[in-house]
Amino acid sequence: MESLQLTYITSYKLSANISTKVCSFRPSRRLSFLHSGHRLRKSFRNGRLTVVRSDLTGNGGEFDGLADGSNSNPDAVEGEEGEEMEKQDVMLGKDRDDSGSVITLHLIPPSGEVAIDSHQDEVVAEPKHEDEGVEEEKIQTKVTYNIVFVTAEAAPYSKTGGLGDVCGSLPVVLAGRGHRVMVVSPRYLNGTSADKNFASAIDLDRRITVHCFGGEQEVAFFHEYKKGVDWVFVDHPSYHRPGNPYGDIHGAFGDNQFRFTLLCHAACEAPLVLPLGGYTYGGKCIFIANDWHAGLVPVLLASKYRPYGTYKDARSILVIHNLGHQGVEPASTYMNLGLPLEWYGAMEWVFPTWARTHALDPGEAVNVLKGAIVTADRILTVSKGYAWEITTVEGGYGLNELLSSRRIVLNGIVNGIDVSEWDPSSDEHIGFHYSADDLSGKAQCKLALQKELGLPIKPECPMIGFIGRLDYQKGIDLIRSGIPELFEDDVQFVMLGSGDPQYEDWMRAAETIYRDKFRGWVGFNIPISHRITAGCDILLMPSRYEPCGLNQLYAMRYGTVPVVHATGGLRDTVENFSPYAGDGSGEGTGWTFSPLTKESMLEALRTAIMTYRDHKSTWEALMRRGMLRDFTWETAAIQYEQVFEWTCNNPPYIP
Numbered sequence: 287m288e289s290l291q292l293t294y295i296t297s298y299k300l301s302a303n304i305s306t307k308v309c310s311f312r313p314s315r316r317l318s319f320l321h322s323g324h325r326l327r328k329s330f331r332n333g334r335l336t337v338v339r340s341d342l343t344g345n346g347g348e349f350d351g352l353a354d355g356s357n358s359n360p361d362a363v364e365g366e367e368g369e370e371m372e373k374q375d376v377m378l379g380k381d382r383d384d385s386g387s388v389i390t391l392h393l394i395p396p397s398g399e400v401a402i403d404s405h406q407d408e409v410v411a412e413p414k415h416e417d418e419g420v421e422e423e424k425i426q427t428k429v430t431y432n433i434v435f436v437t438a439e440a441a442p443y444s445k446t447g448g449l450g451d452v453c454g455s456l457p458v459v460l461a462g463r464g465h466r467v468m469v470v471s472p473r474y475l476n477g478t479s480a481d482k483n484f485a486s487a488i489d490l491d492r493r494i495t496v497h498c499f500g501g502e503q504e505v506a507f508f509h510e511y512k513k514g515v516d517w518v519f520v521d522h523p524s525y526h527r528p529g530n531p532y533g534d535i536h537g538a539f540g541d542n543q544f545r546f547t548l549l550c551h552a553a554c555e556a557p558l559v560l561p562l563g564g565y566t567y568g569g570k571c572i573f574i575a576n577d578w579h580a581g582l583v584p585v586l587l588a589s590k591y592r593p594y595g596t597y598k599d600a601r602s603i604l605v606i607h608n609l610g611h612q613g614v615e616p617a618s619t620y621m622n623l624g625l626p627l628e629w630y631g632a633m634e635w636v637f638p639t640w641a642r643t644h645a646l647d648p649g650e651a652v653n654v655l656k657g658a659i660v661t662a663d664r665i666l667t668v669s670k671g672y673a674w675e676i677t678t679v680e681g682g683y684g685l686n687e688l689l690s691s692r693r694i695v696l697n698g699i700v701n702g703i704d705v706s707e708w709d710p711s712s713d714e715h716i717g718f719h720y721s722a723d724d725l726s727g728k729a730q731c732k733l734a735l736q737k738e739l740g741l742p743i744k745p746e747c748p749m750i751g752f753i754g755r756l757d758y759q760k761g762i763d764l765i766r767s768g769i770p771e772l773f774e775d776d777v778q779f780v781m782l783g784s785g786d787p788q789y790e791d792w793m794r795a796a797e798t799i800y801r802d803k804f805r806g807w808v809g810f811n812i813p814i815s816h817r818i819t820a821g822c823d824i825l826l827m828p829s830r831y832e833p834c835g836l837n838q839l840y841a842m843r844y845g846t847v848p849v850v851h852a853t854g855g856l857r858d859t860v861e862n863f864s865p866y867a868g869d870g871s872g873e874g875t876g877w878t879f880s881p882l883t884k885e886s887m888l889e890a891l892r893t894a895i896m897t898y899r900d901h902k903s904t905w906e907a908l909m910r911r912g913m914l915r916d917f918t919w920e921t922a923a924i925q926y927e928q929v930f931e932w933t934c935n936n937p938p939y940i941p
């Protein structure tokens with residue numbers, strides 16, 4: 287076996303992105319590599335390498351190179367042939383401005399079947415092509431990374447919403463694809479049965495001292511290796527108190543800036559000091575900082591580590607799950623964060639005049655998410671639509687100009703879902719199982735839900751559900767205003783959620799007013815959320831903004847048709863029903879309404895209800911199309927890997 291170092295340009299117009307891979311093969315073989323969703327077919331003869339890059343439809347470009355790693359005609363790659371490659375590219379899309387100039391590149395989900403390589407550097411024989419007279423081999427290479435997720439929550443250990451779902455499932459899928467993955471989150475103990483979630487995590491007996499908030503804090507690390515992932519829990523007394531990760535019945539904790547500062551400092555030390563499975567992750571890793579709670583990680587890398595040579599090969603990716611929360615505190619708290627004084631500018635945030643409390647208020651603050659946007663090597667958000675929305679005045683929450691300035695490194699990747707936890711054919715939380723081939727179990731789930739909730743048992747009565755945090759973001763006010771008109775019709779509605787006390791109170795009151803039609807379950811209950819998802823016919827999501835949204839994905843998987851506001855990830859994932867498309871058989875997986883008004887929401891709901899009642903076969907086709915959609919994390923993971931590659935091919939970002 288010879289060893290060959292092969293250098294090729296991975297993406298047209300990103301000429302800095304030269305990636306080098308080392309592989310072994312025998313000469314005179316035709317080889318194919320799976321690389322970033324493309325098949326790179328290489329023929330090696332007489333020391334000459336021909337690379338044919340094809341997309342999954344079999345189209346592609348071709349260029350020649352020499353086996354010593356040089357390219358015989360680099361212009362051919364970036365020139366005519368590169369143009370050809372660009373046309374066929376399934377992973378890169380382009381946004382152009384009015385003049386036609388490319389202003390940013392973005393990921394396009396690969397269509398069709400993607401061959402997924404789960405083995406590193408494995409050589410697999412390809413079927414022999416008789417007519418070519420050469421022995422065939424298929425080599426699938428994949429660059430693997432050390433990945434460190436930093437997050438305030440990760441299911442099943444801790445979860446208040448979608449962040450927990452994502453940080454509980456994406457790491458497992460990435461680990462399954464060969465990466466070494468660590469998830470760092472706090473070890474919350476709140477004195478309830480939830481504490482047992484951490485029971486299997488053992489104390490690593492490794493303490494570090496964090497200098498912040500004018501003193502020294504000792505933190506410990508607990509660890510559990512499960513599903514191929516190193517789950518690391520940062521332990522400190524401030525994580526041990528009643529309530530959820532962010533607050534209790536009195537509201538948000540007053541020391542959250544302190545608690546998450548500790549998390550970030552500890553997360554930056556973890557790869558250096560924890561010998562997990564016998565050896566540390568080391569300084570060459572990719573940090574994935576999720577939301578503002580982990581936002582200090584990229585700032586610390588840039589300000590505290592890299593200037594001294596540590597983590598010079600590491601990269602940071604900020605993932606924005608919700609721009610509405612930024613970790614803003616008074617400017618005087620900067621001193622507490624354990625950052626060098628000269629980095630204040632990265633965290634500085636000045637409120638616009640209209641947002642200040644009084645005439646003498648200078649509006650000065652520190653904004654952790656802003657610091658992360660300024661310093662991260664790349665920025666991701668959880669859908670392509672939201673990636674654009676956050677660069678607009680309407681969706682940018684004051685950070686739109688900053689985000690626009692970093693648009694070249696900003697991408698959107700739609701979340702996947704844990705399809706084993708959310709599987710109507712095996713879900714442990716529902717009484718009857720079903721699938722797209724046999725929907726009968728779903729009707730039984732509906733009856734069981736009506737019974738459990740004490741609603742009249744009516745198999746034909748359309749049942750609408752809502753699950754989520756009772757927050758301004760989720761458009762609960764719209765539901766509240768639309769309910770009286772909606773209940774002029776014979777429908778049932780069940781809501782599950784907790785959050786804003788005014789909405790909790792309204793849900794309780796609505797139950798007494800509409801005894802036969804409405805149930806409002808105040809609280810956080812995962813089994814009930816599964817039973818609502820399975821038992822309802824329609825899931826309503828009138829979110830004001832929605833970075834991705836997971837409940838509509840769960841709903842579609844369970845044959846529950848989503849009716850959603852056309853925003854962010856909801857617009858990206860729910861295909862609006864069109865009865866005339868598909869040669870009259872209809873297309874789409876739900877209804878998307880816009881604008882965000884009570885009238886347009888009710889109109890969409892009425893259309894859905896009418897379809898449910900009067901067009902049974904159309905309704906079943908809608909259900910099945912949703913159930914058969916691919917929402918697996920594998921699709922998203924491939925796109926994450928592309929972003930890892932981009933970020934590692936470029937030097938660390940220097941703000």
Ligand SMILES: Nc1ncnc2c1ncn2[C@@H]1O[C@H](COP(=O)(O)OP(=O)(O)O[C@H]2O[C@H](CO)[C@@H](O)[C@H](O)[C@H]2O)[C@@H](O)[C@H]1O
Nearest residue numbers: 447448449607754755783809810811815832833834835836
């Ligand atoms: N009372 C309750 N009982 C049981 N389960 C409950 C519940 N309330 C919510 N959940 C669960 O929490 C999750 C909520 O996920 P979402 O993505 O819909 O919203 P969230 O706004 O929290 O997440 C943010 O991050 C995610 C992840 O990136 C983005 O999808 C989203 O748009 C963004 O706002 C779902 O699994 C849901 O079932």
